[in-house]
Amino acid sequence: GQQLNQSPQSMFIQEGEDVSMNCTSSSIFNTWLWYKQDPGEGPVLLIALYKAGELTSNGRLTAQFGITRKDSFLNISASIPSDVGIYFCAGRSNDYKLSFGAGTTVTVRA
């Protein structure tokens, strides 16, 4: 599958700050997903978006499915130390295959 354009590649943030990252694609997806991956572990699903324009929250996380169906963003509010990790966006096509972004590495300064 294709690789999505995810940015930023990495970020250092102060505890308590908000975090934003986004993904764009040249192709349309019917589902956008956001995952967090800790070292040596598989990715864990954070938020799934199923409709263009959809805005969904999960605790301090908020994600939106772009209207064009070619982009999505993830916001993390009031970051805490356990937010450290690598965040991946993924687009799901009709055959249920996932295409992943390159990942955003988040490091929180205490």
Next chain:
Amino acid sequence: GAVVSQHPSWVICKSGTSVKIECRSLDFQATTMFWYRQFPKQSLMLMATSNEGSKATYEQGVEKDKFLINHASLTLSTLTVTSAHPEDSSFYICSARDSGWTGTFGSGTRLTVV
């Protein structure tokens, strides 16, 4: 919720030997499982789609004779890396699809070929 178990979590093998990795759906039936490979500091790349009772379909550039996939039951898919070489060292991750597709992944297998 859907749980996917992957075993082993890590394995070290000698060059030229074969290694089998198991992916199990614990509380649901999975007609389709996906196998991904992830190199250090890189993203996940889909290797193949495993369909219960039929042949797996491989992504472009993935050698089907090297990465053998068997999906003999609705809860188990296996990936066998045959005649492993150091360049096959990677993190292998499976994902299983249930009826609602919750995007659940296994915990991954770290393969090191020496």
